[in-house]
Amino acid sequence: MSNETQIRGVLDELTAAAKSKDLDRLMRCYARDVVEFDVMPPLQSDFEKTRSNWKMCFDMTEGPVGYDLSKATIIADDELAMAYGLSHFVADDKKDHKHNDFWIRFTAGFKKVDGTWKIVHEHDSFPIDMETNKPRMDLKPS
């Protein structure tokens, strides 16, 4: 199996784990020393904080979390790989039943850990409108 196909497999695994809200399965995609730049503060998160952010996401939403990374671009070398693209996040708030439908900028770096590709770095964000000082969570890919 090519490295690119293996990375696609990790992204599919992330998506499937988010859909079934399986936190342990999801966190097996990450290296123990992952450096995460999440949508939410702090500036950077470690493995445990990444886990607790995902847990909060699962707890705050009702039903499956749609997290589509199928359109991500993948570049793979022998020991290092990257994926980046717009991830489509779809989930319903438990509290007010609001339907969330966002496009989040997603970047990830992967290294082989004991022969298996793991996410060593992830960066997720919304762009900021500098005039209103607010995130643009309404933008869709053109």
Add this chain to the structure above:
Amino acid sequence: MSNETQIRGVLDELTAAAKSKDLDRLMRCYARDVVEFDVMPPLQSDFEKTRSNWKMCFDMTEGPVGYDLSKATIIADDELAMAYGLSHFVADDKKDHKHNDFWIRFTAGFKKVDGTWKIVHEHDSFPIDMETNKPRMDLKPS
């Protein structure tokens, strides 16, 4: 020269070009097909939009643009490399003379183009406080 040292050289070049507001020198760090996720909208920018965003940054500020990437982590394979970390952005607004001093989450991917490392992907962002719906531009590394 190791690949890691060469990538460090590209980051130093970016920093030097920002400091001297040399747009052509800065854009030579980027591949023509770069995909940029900038702090500002849109969701993603191409080479020309990346150039115009940097031009706007240079035009809106007085004096040099401090853009320190010296603490970035670098991972380099033979044909693909990544850098990520907190970039320290310091510049004065031309309009109201406000002193900006931000820490921005920075991620970049590099590929060798005709033997020279170029940025093929960059992702810059601030985290969003979901309760206030505002970016946290005040956070510093702990």
